[in-house]
Amino acid sequence: MKNIIIGTAGHIDHGKTALIKAMTNIDCDTHKLEKDRGITINLGFAHLNLKNGLSVGIVDMPGHKDFIDVMVSGASGIDLVLMIVAADSGIMPQTIEHLNIINILGVKNGIIVITKIDLVDEELLELVELEIQEQFEGSVLENAEIVKVSSITAQGIDQLVDAIAIKSNDVERKSVGGSFRMYPDRIFNVKGIGLVLTGSVLNGTINAGDKVYLLPSGDKAYKVRGLQRHAKNVEQVVSGDRAALNISGLKQEDFLRGMILSDKYIDPIVLIDANIELFTGVNKIKRWSGAIFHSGTYKSPAKIHLLNCNELEQGNTAIAQIHLEKPAILLNKDRFVLRSGSGEKTIGGGIVFDNAPLHHRKRTKKLLDNLKILSESIHAGDMFSSLINYELKKENKIFTLSELAERMGKPEEEIKEFIKGSVVGFEIYNVEEKLLFISSFYEQLLIDEILKFLDDYHKQNFMKMTGISSKEFLSKLKLDKITGVKYLVKLLHKLNKNKKIRIEKNTWILFDYSVKLDKKTEEDINWLEKTIKDFDVQKPIYSEIEEMAFGRKIKKGKLMMMLRYLGEKKKIVFHENDFIHSDMVNKVRPLMLKALTKKGLSEGDFRNLFGGTKKIIHPLMAIYIKEGIITREINIINITAKGQEMAK
Numbered sequence: 017m018k019n020i021i022i023g024t025a026g027h028i029d030h031g032k033t034a035l036i037k038a039m040t041n042i043d044c045d046t047h048k049l050e051k052d053r054g055i056t057i058n059l060g061f062a063h064l065n066l067k068n069g070l071s072v073g074i075v076d077m078p079g080h081k082d083f084i085d086v087m088v089s090g091a092s093g094i095d096l097v098l099m100i101v102a103a104d105s106g107i108m109p110q111t112i113e114h115l116n117i118i119n120i121l122g123v124k125n126g127i128i129v130i131t132k133i134d135l136v137d138e139e140l141l142e143l144v145e146l147e148i149q150e151q152f153e154g155s156v157l158e159n160a161e162i163v164k165v166s167s168i169t170a171q172g173i174d175q176l177v178d179a180i181a182i183k184s185n186d187v188e189r190k191s192v193g194g195s196f197r198m199y200p201d202r203i204f205n206v207k208g209i210g211l212v213l214t215g216s217v218l219n220g221t222i223n224a225g226d227k228v229y230l231l232p233s234g235d236k237a238y239k240v241r242g243l244q245r246h247a248k249n250v251e252q253v254v255s256g257d258r259a260a261l262n263i264s265g266l267k268q269e270d271f272l273r274g275m276i277l278s279d280k281y282i283d284p285i286v287l288i289d290a291n292i293e294l295f296t297g298v299n300k301i302k303r304w305s306g307a308i309f310h311s312g313t314y315k316s317p318a319k320i321h322l323l324n325c326n327e328l329e330q331g332n333t334a335i336a337q338i339h340l341e342k343p344a345i346l347l348n349k350d351r352f353v354l355r356s357g358s359g360e361k362t363i364g365g366g367i368v369f370d371n372a373p374l375h376h377r378k379r380t381k382k383l384l385d386n387l388k389i390l391s392e393s394i395h396a397g398d399m400f401s402s403l404i405n406y407e408l409k410k411e412n413k414i415f416t417l418s419e420l421a422e423r424m425g426k427p428e429e430e431i432k433e434f435i436k437g438s439v440v441g442f443e444i445y446n447v448e449e450k451l452l453f454i455s456s457f458y459e460q461l462l463i464d465e466i467l468k469f470l471d472d473y474h475k476q477n478f479m480k481m482t483g484i485s486s487k488e489f490l491s492k493l494k495l496d497k498i499t500g501v502k503y504l505v506k507l508l509h510k511l512n513k514n515k516k517i518r519i520e521k522n523t524w525i526l527f528d529y530s531v532k533l534d535k536k537t538e539e540d541i542n543w544l545e546k547t548i549k550d551f552d553v554q555k556p557i558y559s560e561i562e563e564m565a566f567g568r569k570i571k572k573g574k575l576m577m578m579l580r581y582l583g584e585k586k587k588i589v590f591h592e593n594d595f596i597h598s599d600m601v602n603k604v605r606p607l608m609l610k611a612l613t614k615k616g617l618s619e620g621d622f623r624n625l626f627g628g629t630k631k632i633i634h635p636l637m638a639i640y641i642k643e644g645i646i647t648r649e650i651n652i653i654n655i656t657a658k659g660q661e662m663a664k
Contacts, residue, residue, distance in 0.1 A: 019256030023075040026100030027108035031131035038167040063246035066181040073258030093216035097126040104135045120365030134166040196220035196279035199312035214260045232284035239264040274314040284343035289373040292366035293333045311352040316342035347425035405441040408455035417451040447502040479581035483525035549597045555632040594635040609663035612655035
């Protein structure tokens with residue numbers, strides 16, 4: 017079912033509250049002070065059942081200039097406005113101010129209602145209608161239907177209700193995707209039930225029993241004990257509903273006007289990038305100007321930093337960064353109203369297009385070009401790719417789908433639907449049925465770093481045929497150990513597929529890399545191998561080899577590389593810090609196995625097989641144990657099944 021909220025707007029004492037009572041039989045002036053003064057101070061609420069089956073919520077907004085901030089909170093989230101003009105007064109200051117606010121908040125549907133027609137004659141009524149047509153030209157209500165009523169005689173009331181039913185067909189069905197958000201506009205205690213908060217649901221869905229957060233006030237979660245829509249108990253409320261939430265565990269002192277209810281924790285912000293517009297008839301503002309910022313029930317002093325101009329004239333628009341004095345919970349595409357620093361006059365408003373911007377200290381051409389694209393994307397609604405790219409470029413990291421959706425203020429399903437088509441400027445990876453997003457720019461930075469790391473590694477280890485492990489890359493690239501490791505696996509295999517890198521012994525090396533030795537190095541390696549081989553049945557001593565190498569002008573670092581190289585070429589076999597020439601290992605092995613097929617050997621028996629020294633037998637035995645062909649228990653060496661198979 018379509019959910020519609022109607023709001024009344026217009027100058028004070030033009031009959032808004034009386035009109036709602038005439039349509040619904042509900043008196044929205046429920047406070048004693050309102051009764052005494054004869055004006056609406058707080059928001060009033062009612063509902064109306066239409067012939068087409070819809071039950072619409074109605075918000076009665078105050079018309080007095082002193083309560084414009086209350087009017088703004090009521091206007092946020094309405095789908096259809098009833099713009100009220102009294103026949104005996106005509107257009108008044110708050111009529112125009114309310115019209116401007118309705119325009120800037122993006123309300124697209126409306127009906128103009130001329131009230132108190134019982135107080136004027138036909139000629140004056142005709143003049144009021146002409147005045148409305150002239151004053152509303154160029155506004156969202158330029159071609160709106162005009163209905164004339166009297167709340168006293170009920171003349172025209174039925175026609176107005178019918179007009180609302182017809183106009184409700186033009187209201188687009190709201191998406192119920194995204195996070196649940198609602199600005200509470202009233203809070204009260206119900207005996208036996210507890211605290212109840214009412215408001216218009218801006219986004220999403222909430223069910224009885226769900227948890228909610230009151231933001232910004234920490235990460236404490238409260239439980240929704242019960243829900244009402246239009247004074248009836250329900251199990252669920254959705255975007256577009258006027259709702260009442262009974263919150264368990266909440267205290268009256270926990271709530272401050274301007275807070276928002278959400279089904280998930282959202283970080284508060286004090287900086288936004290936005291499109292702003294100045295109303296006609298207001299003074300221009302300069303590059304840095306003060307204002308009062310309103311969105312929903314939230315209100316805060318703010319500084320406006322114009323980015324694409326040095327001053328903004330009435331009737332014009334600009335891109336600005338707005339610095340808020342109080343923390344706010346705002347998402348992209350949220351609309352707001354700006355009032356003068358003194359709070360006496362509404363000067364304009366706008367729409368948020370980046371709720372997590374960098375602090376723009378310099379107005380560079382590149383920055384302004386990017387902001388222009390993002391600004392246009394918000395308004396056009398068909399530049400999804402630009403929105404994603406802008407979010408991904410703001411921070412060099414890998415984003416999950418949920419993180420990206422939260423940054424953009426878009427439902428996850430909407431993003432998933434978009435990326436089924438071709439995308440430009442960013443990469444998407446499906447890891448364990450979870451989508452990861454990264455800007456192409458950041459990915460190229462990572463690729464360049466990977467290739468450079470490998471190039472440097474090969475230069476420093478030019479005799480080593482292995483490279484860098486995936487775990488080492490994770491550390492070098494400073495990627496997180498959860499999302500980062502999943503992404504890195506995909507990236508490394510992508511580079512392998514593109515013939516940039518390849519695997520060698522569980523490490524990554526450059527695709528075209530191979531060990532290339534100059535003549536001097538080849539001679540030194542041949543010398544080193546022969547030197548180790550010449551130790552014969554004695555264990556090679558590293559310190560002696562190092563001293564001989566020094567005489568050949570071979571530095572310690574190069575000597576270590578040469579030893580590793582001989583190990584990779586299987587010319588020598590390592591055991592911890594010891595090494596033995598492969599010929600010696602291969603020479604002793606068959607002698608040992610043959611003897612072991614007859615009986616176990618002691619260390620002395622083993623040494624006598626080949627005349628080796630005491631120092632060489634321990635690394636030799638360790639090598640054979642590692643091969644799995646012998647075991648050693650106390651001082652006796654025995655052959656394994658694998659060794660017996662090899663001895664045949």
